[in-house]
Amino acid sequence: MPVVSLTSTLDILVIVSSFAAFLAIRDYQRRRGLPYPPGPRPLPLIGNLFDIPKTFSWLSYLQFSKKHGDVLSFHVFGKVIVVLNSLKANKDLLERRGDIYCNRPVFPIFEMMKFQWNVAMSNYTESLRLSRKLLDRGFRPAAMAAYRPLLETKAHALLSQMLANPDDFEAHLNHLTGSLILSMAYGYEVRDPNDRKVDASKNLLQLVSKIGAPGSLLVNELPFLRYIPEWLSWLSYKPLARYGYDLGQEVLHGPMEFVRGTILNGTAQPSIALENLQETDQLDEPEREKAEEVITRALGSVYSAGTDTTASSIMSFIVAILLRPEIQTIAQKELDAVIGRERLPNFEDRPRLPFVDAICKEVSRWRPVTPLGFPHASTEDDVYKGFFIPKGAFVISNIWAILHDPVMYPEPDVFKPERFINPNGTLREDPVLASSFGFGRRICPGRHLADATMFIAISSLLSVFNIKKGNSVNGRPDMYPYTGHGVNAPCPFTCSITPRDRRAQELITANAPEQ
């Protein structure tokens, strides 16, 4: 008996080693002998699984890049993940070779959620191209100029909510960004502070940001785990997928059903949905259905991507003021000199408010809300700097590394709006900052809206409120931890937001929009 079992063990070893050798030779031939980009040494089978932390992975990638160079590769269960840590590598690949790096990687959990309808998850297909066209048109700078009165009104509503209930500042910021998108995209006015539509998009983005990073969920690395049946409750991914599916469908169809209802009863408000649906009127049936699908997908995608991102950035602005209160004093001096105390700021003031503008820029640099952007995937084998990048590789932009480069930005971890002010007091434009919105064909279509929202919210808050430290954060003053997820937001904290004086309070009340 022992002889037989020894033989079979040897047999298995021979079969496994031969298979591994076969895979290694096939891989070598495919690479034509070229190496993968450098990185930490992978373990057999699991590869670098344990080298990729579930949170704050951008910091680990940055450390690895100091040892191995700006283009890294990691291997997890045979999947190749390439991380680009410099502006040059991102521009060379994602922009100059944008036709190769325009797909999105496959995430089994998102397939289980049937989430491919979302533009951010979709490959660069014809339907995606049409959705992008619609979004690029709907959120282009000229369109943003037309939305300025809406943005200003929403900022005034933010101020009056802050005055009434300052402790709920996070909810008010989500309300601002969510209600803006719902109004622009669907003509839907959010009246209730607990509106489910705002919560649904925020919850969806938070879920996606938690489960969509490499190494964050085992089913993404071992797709067969998706078949674990539901009765093995704590091992099965099916309940999570169903929760994500339901949330996704609510975000995709809820507001569009609202628009269709208002068209039928004649109360539809101007919106990107209405404008595009009207254009489909002349189309015949199959084309019309396809066009409606493009509109639904495109707008569902901005609704899910545009709320939590901008709100989290404005939360980081509050954290920055708590850490460097003197910045608030300088900004308020500038606001008082340019605008006075008799009115609230508007977009026409922006060119004369370089310091406030520098604060907005520094927030995006200091705490980029999507430090790793969203992964691209390559559509064919490629070679860069002599390294082999296989078709289907995950390609990740380490936006954090670019915006924390100490040569470009000395003392990168310190919040310093001054770095964007020229010696003559004017604003220093910095094209590198655009990296916070990604690269190439998949660059964020909402970047102009995000920029305008941040300016109007930050300038309005500074003009009438004093933001100061609250009690403490978990007993540790001056510590403002972040989630470390794909959307990197501050963890809940307290602070005091009070009107600067009686005049400020009157201004807020006088400008509060009617509910």
Ligand code: HEM
């Ligand atoms: C501070 C705010 C924001 C930041 C930092 C941000 C950043 C990003 C980044 C890094 C990407 C991935 C780009 C790439 O793949 O290279 C992205 C994609 C996207 N963003 Fe934003 N974003 C913000 C706000 C918004 C807003 C307000 C909207 C909606 C109006 C929006 C809609 C989208 C969509 C739909 C995509 C997917 C694009 C695609 O896959 O083709 N984002 N964003």
